[in-house]
Amino acid sequence: MSRAETTAGPGLHDGDPGHRPGEPVRERAPAPPASRTPRAAWSLGLFGSELLIVFRRARTLALLGVLAGVPVLVGIAVRIETRGGHSVGGDGGGGPAFLEQISNNGLFLAFASLAATLPFFLPMAIGVVAGDSVAGEASTGTLRYLLVAPAGRTRLLLAKYASVLTFCVAATLVVVLSAVVVGFSLFPVGDVTLLSGNTVSLSDGILRGLLIALLVASSLIGLAALGLFISTLTDSGIGAMAATVGLLITVQIINNIPQLHALQPYLFPHYWLSFADVMRAPVIWTGILKNLALQFLYAAVFGSAAWARFTTRDVTA
Amino acid sequence: MALIQPAQPEASEPEGGRRKRKALRYAVPAAVVGVTAATIGLVPALADSGDPSLPSLTAEQIITKIAASDTQTVDGTVKISTDLGLPSVLTGGSGSSLFGGAVAPPSFGSRGGSQADPQRQFTQLLLGTHTLHVAADGQDRQKVSIIEPAAEYSVIHDGSQLWAYDSSSNEAYHATLPARGAVTGKADTRRQPGAEAFPATPQAAARQILKAADGTASITADGTARVAGRSAYELLIRPQHASATTVDSIRIAVDSTTGVPLKFTLQPKGKGKAAVEIGYTKVSFGKPAASTFTFTPPKGAKVTEQQDTSRKGAAPDAMSGLGADSSVGSGWDTVAVFHGKGALPSGAEKNGKGGAAAMLGGFGKQVSGSFGSGTLFHTRLVNVLLTQDGTIYAGAVDESALTAAASSAAR
Numbered sequence: 001m002s003r004a005e006t007t008a009g010p011g012l013h014d015g016d017p018g019h020r021p022g023e024p025v026r027e028r029a030p031a032p033p034a035s036r037t038p039r040a041a042w043s044l045g046l047f048g049s050e051l052l053i054v055f056r057r058a059r060t061l062a063l064l065g066v067l068a069g070v071p072v073l074v075g076i077a078v079r080i081e082t083r084g085g086h087s088v089g090g091d092g093g094g095g096p097a098f099l100e101q102i103s104n105n106g107l108f109l110a111f112a113s114l115a116a117t118l119p120f121f122l123p124m125a126i127g128v129v130a131g132d133s134v135a136g137e138a139s140t141g142t143l144r145y146l147l148v149a150p151a152g153r154t155r156l157l158l159a160k161y162a163s164v165l166t167f168c169v170a171a172t173l174v175v176v177l178s179a180v181v182v183g184f185s186l187f188p189v190g191d192v193t194l195l196s197g198n199t200v201s202l203s204d205g206i207l208r209g210l211l212i213a214l215l216v217a218s219s220l221i222g223l224a225a226l227g228l229f230i231s232t233l234t235d236s237g238i239g240a241m242a243a244t245v246g247l248l249i250t251v252q253i254i255n256n257i258p259q260l261h262a263l264q265p266y267l268f269p270h271y272w273l274s275f276a277d278v279m280r281a282p283v284i285w286t287g288i289l290k291n292l293a294l295q296f297l298y299a300a301v302f303g304s305a306a307w308a309r310f311t312t313r314d315v316t317a
Numbered sequence: 318m319a320l321i322q323p324a325q326p327e328a329s330e331p332e333g334g335r336r337k338r339k340a341l342r343y344a345v346p347a348a349v350v351g352v353t354a355a356t357i358g359l360v361p362a363l364a365d366s367g368d369p370s371l372p373s374l375t376a377e378q379i380i381t382k383i384a385a386s387d388t389q390t391v392d393g394t395v396k397i398s399t400d401l402g403l404p405s406v407l408t409g410g411s412g413s414s415l416f417g418g419a420v421a422p423p424s425f426g427s428r429g430g431s432q433a434d435p436q437r438q439f440t441q442l443l444l445g446t447h448t449l450h451v452a453a454d455g456q457d458r459q460k461v462s463i464i465e466p467a468a469e470y471s472v473i474h475d476g477s478q479l480w481a482y483d484s485s486s487n488e489a490y491h492a493t494l495p496a497r498g499a500v501t502g503k504a505d506t507r508r509q510p511g512a513e514a515f516p517a518t519p520q521a522a523a524r525q526i527l528k529a530a531d532g533t534a535s536i537t538a539d540g541t542a543r544v545a546g547r548s549a550y551e552l553l554i555r556p557q558h559a560s561a562t563t564v565d566s567i568r569i570a571v572d573s574t575t576g577v578p579l580k581f582t583l584q585p586k587g588k589g590k591a592a593v594e595i596g597y598t599k600v601s602f603g604k605p606a607a608s609t610f611t612f613t614p615p616k617g618a619k620v621t622e623q624q625d626t627s628r629k630g631a632a633p634d635a636m637s638g639l640g641a642d643s644s645v646g647s648g649w650d651t652v653a654v655f656h657g658k659g660a661l662p663s664g665a666e667k668n669g670k671g672g673a674a675a676m677l678g679g680f681g682k683q684v685s686g687s688f689g690s691g692t693l694f695h696t697r698l699v700n701v702l703l704t705q706d707g708t709i710y711a712g713a714v715d716e717s718a719l720t721a722a723a724s725s726a727a728r
Contacts (some may be wrong), residue, residue: 019452097466097485098467099483100473100485100486100487101333101487101617103617104487104615104616105616105617115467134712190616191616193484193487193565193615193616193617193618195467195468195469195484196462196469196471196484197469197471197473197482197484197489197614197615198479198608198612199613199616200614272465272575273467275464276467276468280464280469284450284464290582297349297353300346300349301346301349301350301353302346304345304346304349305343305345305346307342307345308339308342308345308346311337311342312335312341312342
């Protein structure tokens with residue numbers, strides 16, 4: 001954006017759509033560099049309205065409701081199964097990670113729920129919201145009205161992406177909070193046993209839990225950018241959602257075919273479960289850093305692709 | 318429908334200009350991909366840019382260096398890869414579940430006993446790739462952790478106490494070791510059950526091999542290498558006076574400053590990658606924190622105390638090669654003989670008609686000789702012959718040598 005901005009004269013800022021000659025907006029809104037603060041406020045306002053659009057949707061609330069339900073189901077199932085003093089998963093210790101520890105410490109329900117939702121539930125919710133972000137507006141015909149406002153396409157896209165990322169954090173927190181409420185009410189809570197067998201205090205465990213929530217939310221950055229890019233490709237909201245979720249499922253399947261192991265380190269979900277490394281002593285950062293780097297790489301590639309597509313396309317709806 | 322174009326107010330901009338601008342914008346993601354690909358391609362190439370130049374040493378000097386090494390403390394990450402060419406059904410693939418590895422891998426063998434029994438856990442190192450965290454402080458305090466996705470298995474040795482903890486089943490295993498004196502060996506030789514069955518560190522592997530290679534193999538110094546960011550000498554060991562062995566060569570990288578073996582590679586005959594590779598990916602020789610070696614069983618964990626009498630029979634010793642009843646041949650051509658009594662495959666056969674026996678038979682090949690008839694299982698390194706009467710012959714020798722050894726032993 002900055003490149004175009006510096007070359008364009010006042011009022012010609014890049015990506016300002018709908019500024020056909022003679023339109024009053026253009027005369028009133030020359031954008032001299034001095035108007036930084038109003039523009040920042042503008043961006044914030046745009047972001048706020050995007051956020052409202054996302055979170056006021058019944059669909060979004062339903063998605064969050066489903067996510068909140070997962071810990072409840074897991075918690076009740078573990079509670080029933082361990083009632084007679086049995087251990088979960090029988091002799092083999094199968095099932096999702098951290099399941100074994102839930103009956104000893106309710107906090108582990110949060111980790112087990114994240115491990116259970118991260119492969120599909122969480123990213124599916126992100127895929128729906130990200131896929132809908134631009135294409136949904138296009139299919140309902142509201143996109144062009146948005147573009148008439150002198151916000152600039154780049155800023156609109158950034159606001160959309162920021163609202164999707166906020167949803168990532170919100171969705172993760174919904175899982176964690178629901179799990180903490182259910183876990184603390186159904187199971188004893190106390191010192192936390194790490195994977196390495198060490199025991200740390202509850203406050204240390206909660207801090208690690210917060211870090212895990214943050215890591216899980218950041219694990220979705222790449223998929224959010226991918227969904228946003230797909231969303232700029234089409235005018236069909238449903239199509240973009242389906243494509244994003246379908247892509248997620250495909251990638252997850254590829255990620256589990258041993259013969260394709262050469263490809264797997266470059267797939268966005270490959271290091272998702274590295275968040276569990278926080279529960280080791282000493283913490284192993286390699287996988288976590290790889291995951292973050294991969295997410296930012298996906299964000300850079302598909303974010304800029306979305307930008308290239310969105311700022312150069314003709315909006316017909 | 319109004320067509321809202323992304324164009325600047327001067328909508329008269331020629332079509333070619335727009336296309337050019339579009340191409341320019343798409344160049345941004347393309348550039349990001351390009352830079353990343355270049356980084357991925359170049360950084361490893363730059364990281365191990367050539368072998369380090371070290372003053373040349375003879376093989377004897379390097380072996381002396383290993384023996385003289387007095388490094389008592391180590392803290393590092395070990396990667397173990399075994400590629401025996403087994404069907405992936407047996408190895409379980411790499412995290413072959415749609416939970417992306419979230420599901421704890423099944424433990425090897427599912428008979429009774431503790432999940433945290435080291436015998437049971439260390440045998441899984443025979444298959445696939447594993448990451449271990451190793452810490453040692455002198456002879457009395459060591460810790461080895463097998464790092465699994467969202468799970469961990471640790472063995473902690475502190476003086477006379479031996480603890481093992483398996484996080485995926487939340488089970489602990491406790492044994493009291495005989496007082497010091499009975500515990501022999503150097504700092505990094507873990508005298509623990511299981512740990513000796515399969516060498517978990519390059520040091521342990523190198524020590525076993527150098528002992529075995531004494532007089533039966535040619536040991537030469539073979540250049541230098543960079544392992545875990547350290548300069549290392551390389552020893553090349555080639556079996557001699559052994560025609561039937563499947564081992565082509567063994568390579569040991571020895572740290573140039575401390576004399577600690579850093580990497581162990583076993584190359585079988587024929588092409589392909591190494592059958593066994595044990596090497597540090599990260600290592601420091603500083604003293605690990607004392608808290609590393611303390612262990613109290615976590616609340617709620619099921620603790621199994623070691624039972625000396627019952628454990629011996631139940632453990633899958635057949636995999637280790639230590640529990641061999643007798644042996645045929647010598648040196649590299651040695652074939653170990655196990656007279657089947659509850660060993661793994663014969664137990665499966667007893668289960669009868671379908672199931673395990675059929676599955677094993679499907680992987681094996683029917684052979685016969687003066688030992689009767691049996692099933693021969695072939696891997697890139699080890700061949701195993703299971704005869705009808707339940708005797709098992711196993712060795713790092715080729716198939717014909719194995720059947721010949723079995724015939725001579727049965728005679």
